[in-house]
Amino acid sequence: MKIATYNVNGINARLPVLLDWLKRSAPDVACLQELKAPQEKFPEKESQDTTD
Numbered sequence: 001m002k003i004a005t006y007n008v009n010g011i012n013a014r015l016p017v018l019l020d021w022l023k024r025s026a027p028d029v030a031c032l033q034e035l036k037a038p039q040e041k042f043p044e045k046e047s048q049d050t051t052d
Contacts, residue, residue: 002026004027005030005033006032008033008034009034010034010036011043012037
């Protein structure tokens, strides 16, 4: 099992970088820190599936 952590420091500003990292590292569990986004502005749809 691969567990990874990533300090996002603002998910909306760095979403493309985060998605690229998730695809390259392919962790089973990803712990994201410092999202800095209220629930209503969290990019839920974009972050659902990174296996494509």
